[in-house]
Amino acid sequence: MMRILLVGNPNVGKSALFSRLTGTHIIASNYPGTTVEFTKGYLKLGDERAELIDVPGSYTLEPDSKAEEVAVEMLKEGDLVIDVVDATNLERNLNLTLQLLERQTPVIVALNMWDDTRHRGVNIDVAKLEEILGVPVVPTAGITGQGIGELVRRLPEAKVSKNARTYSSSDERWGKVGDIVSQVQSLSHRHHRWYESLEDASSHRLGGIVIALLVLFAIFWFVRFAGEGIIGYVAEPLFEWLWTPLLAKLSFALGAGGFWHDVLIGKLIGGEIDYFQSFGLLSTGLYIPLAAVLPYIVAFYLVLGILEDIGYLPRLAVLMDTIMHRLGLHGYAIIPTILGFGCNVPGIMATRILESRKQRFIAATLISIGVPCAALQAMIVGLVGKQGVGYVAMVYGSLFISWVIIGLILNRAVKGFNPELLVEIPPYRLPPLRVIGEKLWLRVSGFIKEALPIVLGTVLVVNILYNLGAFDAIANIAAPVLTGLWGLPKETITALVIGFLRKDVAMGMLAPLALTAKQLVISSTVLAMFFPCVATFVILARELGVRDLLKAVGIMIVAALIMGSLQNLVL
């Protein structure tokens, strides 16, 4: 099968084009480095099927980060390259184009962001550009779909350019680029759009900080408001009205007890099904992912998607740079960190946009220790929140302090270098609602598909272990640490152990234990820090290697031991 590669600078709209060309939706965002791993899809070329690969963005064919290395490796295996060029930044993009033309792979150029050229006052003579480059050039707009049909139609015309030559130095190549640009591009007056004036405000010395604080406050407020709202007005009523009567009938039919009743419905609390405490597959097993967690997932990913597509995150990275340098990172590490608040797995994968091994180790370790995923957070807010907002703040405060202190220590302890921030800041864009909606659906359905089976499996495992009496054995072994250091009843160990499978289910296991507010704060902090969940564990092993994974896990265990003990002493 023919293999087509989408190659280009970061943030020129490759992922949006990919979605258009294949009909397979993938995450596209308005910041450099959204795609850190290649994505495969298929498209029809006449009667044949061709494989299309979305390659991580790269400025040159001499890689600087792991994501760029992936890009260069991929190039060796392509039969045809679609070079995606940002028409509003012709000069810089053509530098990569010339490098691509030097290779013996057929190339076609997609002159993307074509819809943006007019208000930016950029006029490009496409026919002339095509003539000079010696390969087809097609204006496209990934967001609106303009030019996509033309691009597909002309794919067979892609060829190895006759005009291509090898340049002896970067300067010589830039010289040629400048020559091309002066022949095909003319600039006229640009029309500012209203939101472009925000660009200056959000990168102003003080204004930027004020805006960042407002944005962060608005995120927390919105996620909490929307999450609680969906739970209170949609999820809970649906369960109460539709699901509880059915379960009650099933419970009655099963005789209100026995093995199958315990597994499917769980223990009745005061003769009734309690969605937090019963712990059956059909009660707690469905309630936790669908009613307690899903509403927060929807709220969080809605806000994240909007921030990503507007293009705010790289500006936040600039503001955070000085602080992040103290932690052995640079500002751009804030993007994997924010993704980690949704789920640690994509967060840790996104650490590939960082340049050095030291940065990637520190960033991944800090995410798994100090950044609770949305599922865990939903349960923390739900359970600890019942005791008062102050206690939730204590959990977040403890995690934040651990994140900072461990970062400060790792910055000194880990060998390697921490390069400076150097990143392109994308223009603000107003994302169409359809794009926001599709992206939200992609992430939410991904959560349901991936999390629901694991949650159900975990609830099943809990029931089996409980019936076998395995938890009692573990509880007795772990008792000295739990009661001695953390002041927790020995039964909480079951939750910590199950935390390896799913942390939201583990939080759910704390519900029937009648813990005091202080014990709840300690146990949820420890649960967040102590050990990564299995999905995070696997991705850490893949991204860091087994040695560094073991180091990271060691750090987590020690940090949780210390933090839990301190909380026990201080609170």
Place this chain on the structure above:
Amino acid sequence: MYQNEQLTLSEMKTGQTGTVIGVLGGHGLVRRLDALGVRPGKKVTKISSTLFRGPVTIRVDNARVAVGFGMARKILVEVDKHPSRAS
């Protein structure tokens, strides 16, 4: 005839425009900047700076690039006499 003022990117004032005349750094730094289109001969406008020696944001052609403070100190710019309204 005046000799135009030469400043590093970190010393330039917000709003000033100038021409990059050199990068006082190793090969790696020169290459990273080069890839982003920041190289001798290019017109750059300083858009903003960040408190506590944070990154400097500049405009090169139609792109905005954030440059770490340490790097900004190594980029030498000949500042235009009259602040041009490059955009």
